[in-house]
Amino acid sequence: MTRTAIVSDRRITGLSAVVIAELVAELGPLWQERHQARLVSRPRKRAVGAGAKRRMVLVDRLLATLVHLRHGVTHDVLACWFGGDRSTVTRAIGEVRPLLAERGCTISPDVRLRTLAEVVDHLGETGKTGIIDGTEIRVRRPAVGHQDRDKFISGKSKQNAVKAMVFTDGDGRLLFCSPTRSGSCADITHARESVLVRLLADGPGIEILADAGYQGLGAQTGGRVVTPPHRKFKKNAPDWYEEVHERRRKAHSSRRIRVEHGIAHLKNWRALARHLGRRERMDDTVQAIATLLSQQQTADLFPARTRAPRPHRPLRRPTSNRARARNDLVHGY
Template sequence: MMGAGARELIVAEYRITGLSPVVIAELISDIGPLWHERHQARLTARPRQRAVGAGAKHQFVFADRLLATLVSLRHGTTHDVLACWFGVDRSTITRSVGEVRPLLAQRGCAIAPDVRLRTLAEVIEHLGVDGRSGIIDGTEIRVRRPAAGRKDRDKFVSGKTKQNAVKSMVLTDAEGRMLFCSPVRPGSCADITHARELGLVKLLADGPFMEILADAGFQGMGAQTGGRVVTPPHRKFKKNAPVWYEERHEQQRRAHS
């Protein structure tokens, strides 16, 4: 197990988790009881051959599980590396991240002392109140190659990076403050497909008017959402384009960027 000094270093160094010690302490106090409650519920729900409280005790405490999850989310660190760092088996890290991530998503993103956004619908409603602009993009995280013989093994190969990856969709406000991060999908899933599966098209089409800036991976959503999703202009000439068109097209793309 990692020593207390190493744990204190992770908490104190902002670059490792991206969070201050105060925020990490709040996460432990808010999410810790929920994790322990779910852990005990799993133990009591399954058939037992020993009395409750008997058997081996887990030594990977919740604080370490939370830190491992935060490092994984911050840097995309593989579970093998985290297992060596924390002195546990890789399967323990995988199980811990799988348990803590839903609790972090359930807690949502705080944008004000009394306002916390937990779902994509709440984010769209928040942006539409004052007609604020948003920014949407997909981000990929490299993962281990799925085991041989797995049915959907090829779905994790990203067409962009040619690596095994998972993809999340992130929505921020105009200042870049994160408001929503979606569950992961296999790396082969297109950005626009991911957005449609999350119901973004329906939320925007039925909601108030706003502008969501996106890259070329979301082209086509503008017409489906009444112009609420703004993407770079389509390229009309694929070959032998005039010089004036190349210059104008590049200026439009730079202005959008």
């Protein structure tokens, strides 16, 4: 009953039943292969396959992971739903989440992007405009005495957070989500350390929209990164300049707003609204949610199958005069 309820209602996982079926078919062989390799890799006193059998099958493990990522449901509650133990759910999520993170963002049924180099090549081939922006995710504060306790404090929100760089196209479709950095890292520093500058400088002539936090990348990438215009007059600016400057900033903001929509779709997953788990697993969480969101966006644009039109059945000729007149009016008889 739990499995049926989760699959049948898209609000629970954020994914349609078709996408969940594709995930099960794709991750099943990978999970089984890694499980067998893990059993064989260590010295054993009993043969492989001996001992207690797993109570949670792969489908239940995947659904528990999806519900946990979507709504931040605790492992205790998921254990009650699936009739297992909390440690079993924790182990299941730890096994499925890396598999989801390695899949990459789905652009079309046969194209996936896993690295920044693939994103730049994709934009160069399609001629589309890319948009980048950074987003912060609140995390737990490191313990007292931790060596890097202060580096997670964000200068913008004044909270402990990690930062990820989100890459979308001009329509707001998610193309890439980078590994996280500490909250004290600036957006432009994150972009420079992710080899984005080198890829744009040596790659195709594409256009990347960014906000004021990336000002300076345009000169390093040959004008490929477009940021809001600089303000030339800091004091006593002419009236005509104020109007022109504001118009140019609004024009740039109206084009760049699509990446904010993409980030909003990411933050709909509760695990990215505020992360209460270990910071070491944050990269897998961000990558997993990005792959799931992009696959659902692709499924909505490229439906796997369309419903066949219902055959036309001619209505019987009504016998009463009133029914015959109503049918003549509606159906043109």
